Every structure is written in structure tokens, then in C-alpha cells.
Amino acid sequence: MRIAMLTGGGDCPGLNAVIRAVTRRAGAEYGWEVYGIRNGWLGLIEDDIKALGPSAVSGILNQGGTILGTSRTNPFKTEEGAARVMATLRGRGIDAVVAIGGEDTLGVAHRLHEEHGLQVVGVPKTIDNDLSGTDYTFGFDTAVHVATEAVDRLHTTAESHNRVMVVEVMGRHTGWIAVMAGIAGGADAILIPEFPLTVEDVCDLVQQRADRGKRFSIVVVSEGTTLTWRSGGEQTILSSEEVDAFGHVRLGGVGSILAKEIERISGFEARVTILGYIQRGGGPTAHDRILATRYGVKAAEMVKNEQWGMMAALRGDSIVAVPFTEALSQLKTVPLELYEIAQTFFG
Numbered sequence: 001m002r003i004a005m006l007t008g009g010g011d012c013p014g015l016n017a018v019i020r021a022v023t024r025r026a027g028a029e030y031g032w033e034v035y036g037i038r039n040g041w042l043g044l045i046e047d048d049i050k051a052l053g054p055s056a057v058s059g060i061l062n063q064g065g066t067i068l069g070t071s072r073t074n075p076f077k078t079e080e081g082a083a084r085v086m087a088t089l090r091g092r093g094i095d096a097v098v099a100i101g102g103e104d105t106l107g108v109a110h111r112l113h114e115e116h117g118l119q120v121v122g123v124p125k126t127i128d129n130d131l132s133g134t135d136y137t138f139g140f141d142t143a144v145h146v147a148t149e150a151v152d153r154l155h156t157t158a159e160s161h162n163r164v165m166v167v168e169v170m171g172r173h174t175g176w177i178a179v180m181a182g183i184a185g186g187a188d189a190i191l192i193p194e195f196p197l198t199v200e201d202v203c204d205l206v207q208q209r210a211d212r213g214k215r216f217s218i219v220v221v222s223e224g225t226t227l228t229w230r231s232g233g234e235q236t237i238l239s240s241e242e243v244d245a246f247g248h249v250r251l252g253g254v255g256s257i258l259a260k261e262i263e264r265i266s267g268f269e270a271r272v273t274i275l276g277y278i279q280r281g282g283g284p285t286a287h288d289r290i291l292a293t294r295y296g297v298k299a300a301e302m303v304k305n306e307q308w309g310m311m312a313a314l315r316g317d318s319i320v321a322v323p324f325t326e327a328l329s330q331l332k333t334v335p336l337e338l339y340e341i342a343q344t345f346f347g
């Protein structure tokens with residue numbers, strides 16, 4: 001048996017832990033040949049593949065990023081892309097692929113499986129935690145940890161200066177990082193795409209606190225939030241008009257507009273911190289190392305069991321296999337009951 005794995009899409013803490021786990025279980029235990037594909041699907045278009053043995057994956061468990069490199073390449077963007085992917089695999093005699101990625105990478109894996117018969121299993125990666133079919137993706141816990149630490153640090157300086165501190169976090173079109181870091185950090189208002197608060201609502205919360213003698217506030221906003229005003233006005237902020245190979249716009253900057261608006265409407269001094277790629281960089285938390293390791297071991301087992309077209313998933317405390325269709329059917333959004341818990345502490 002000869003298998004190859006790739007990491008696609010935005011990088012994320014824990015990718016190396018998965019690579020290590022697949023290599024150890026499939027190589028050392030099952031005795032298969034294991035290969036790493038460089039830079040996501042691009043490596044299969046360009047035939048850029050290297051052998052992975054125990055020494056290649058030694059010492060990487062706690063390292064951020066991915067030793068394989070990643071890209072947002074979509075083989076279906078060109079006429080011949082998918083055919084080249086399949087030709088590379090045939091040429092190399094690779095029997096199966098482990099695709100480690102989010103919605104886009106696994107979407108490609110699903111299409112290659114359905115349309116070209118690729119023998120593939122998936123592992124759910126993204127700091128955004130927006131993938132259905134699994135309770136949590138690996139990388140998310142680390143991002144929440146980073147964002148929570150930032151909120152804690154901003155608290156002290158907000159209080160010293162009697163300021164409103166707006167913290168913009170990633171999450172694309174969902175508010176998972178914002179809501180979890182907001183709960184963990186004791187945010188006074190959290191704005192997420194799923195349940196938008198108006199800018200005036202946020203100002204009221206800030207004023208409510210000031211009336212109780214707390215002349216500082218922490219406001220967490222998820223990058224994909226559309227700002228709304230009581231007048232009915234709304235604004236979605238992009239950092240660029242460009243779209244990637246999967247048609248995604250580049251988000252970022254909503255925190256700056258929100259801080260200016262809070263200052264304008266409430267009169268409180270406001271500042272913004274945009275956490276950006278800091279949430280994706282660096283080593284994984286212990287929780288993510290363990291989750292990623294469990295996913296990697298499961299992925300190797302799924303190849304052994306020929307569970308093609310399926311993804312390793314966390315359900316409760318068990319790692320199970322679920323069909324790609326379940327993972328890709330819809331974006332996993334923040335449920336109302338979780339947001340309501342956060343809301344209990346607003347103002």
C-alpha cells in the first residue's frame with residue numbers, strides 16, 4: 001500500500017501533528033509507504049511529492065504551520081487540473097490520499113472521489129470551526145486560546161485608559177472564535193455574522209457599563225460580521241476585492257469601522273486590535289495536539305478500512321467516520337443557545 005497526504009487551504013496549528021500521526025500509524029505500524037504532497041492540491045498538479053518516514057515527522061508534534069506547505073489551489077479551476085491530479089497519482093502508484101483541510105480542500109476531495117474515483121479520506125482542519133459533521137475542527141482551540149489571551153491583555157489597558165477596546169478576530173462567515181474567546185475573556189459585547197447587534201446596541205452596552213462605574217469595555221467582533229445601524233443601514237467590510245480560487249472574498253477591517261462608529265455615537269474613546277494571522281501561527285495547544293493526533297490515526301485506519309469519501313470527525317468524545325457530504329452540506333454556524341450564554345454577560 002502506498003498513501004500520500006496533503007494539507008490545503010489556510011494553515012492551522014495541529015497540521016504537523018496529523019501528518020506525524022498518519023505517518024506513524026500507516027508507515028511504522030501498517031508497513032505502508034507514506035508520501036507527502038507539497039502545497040496542497042498544487043503538489044499533485046505539479047508532481048511535487050516527497051517520501052515521509054519516521055525521521056521526517058520526528059520533532060514536529062508541537063510545531064505550527066505544515067511541513068508540507070499549503071495553498072488554496074483548486075484543480076477544478078482549469079480544464080485539465082483534475083486529470084493532472086489523477087495522472088500524477090497513477091504515475092506514482094499511489095493508492096490513496098489523505099486530504100487534511102477545510103471546506104474547500106475537502107470539497108475538491110469529494111469531487112475527485114465522485115467524478116474521478118479517487119480513493120480519499122479527509123481530516124477536518126480550520127481555525128474557524130465552521131465545518132459540519134464534526135463537533136470541532138483541530139486548530140480552533142489554539143485560535144480561541146490566542147484570542148482569549150489578547151482579550152485578557154486588552155482588559156488591563158482598556159481599564160487604565162477608560163477606553164473601549166474592539167478586538168477583531170477571524171472566523172470567516174461564522175462567529176465561533178469570537179463567541180468562544182468572548183465568553184472565555186468576559187467580553188462586554190460580541191458581534192458575529194449569525195446574530196448581529198446594531199452599532200447603537202453596542203453603544204448602549206458601553207453606556208450601561210459606564211453608568212455602573214465601569215468606564216471601559218471590551219467588544220469582540222468576528223471579521224465576517226456585517227455592521228448594522230438602527231436606521232436600517234448596513235456595511236460589509238472587505239480588505240480586498242480579490243477572490244481566491246474558491247471564490248472567497250478577503251475579509252478584515254470591520255473592527256476599525258466599528259471602533260470609529262462607537263466613538264462617534266457614544267463619545268467614548270475607542271481603539272481597535274486586529275488579531276489576524278497571529279491566531280493561525282505558532283504551536284497548537286495540548287487539546288489540538290491530541291485532537292489532531294487522534295484524527296491522524298483515525299484517517300490511517302479509515303484508509304485501511306477503505307472508507308473512501310469519508311472524513312474523520314469528533315462526535316462527543318469519539319472519533320468516527322462521516323461522509324464528506326455531511327461535512328460539506330452546510331456551514332456550521334454558532335447556535336443561538338451558545339450566543340445567549342455570551343449575551344448573559346453583555347453590558
Ligand code: F6P
Nearest residue numbers: 010126127128170171172251280
Ligand atoms: O479559514 C481560515 C482563515 O484564517 C479565515 O479565518 C480567514 O478569513 C482566512 O483564512 C484568511 O485567508 P488567507 O490565508 O487566504 O488570507
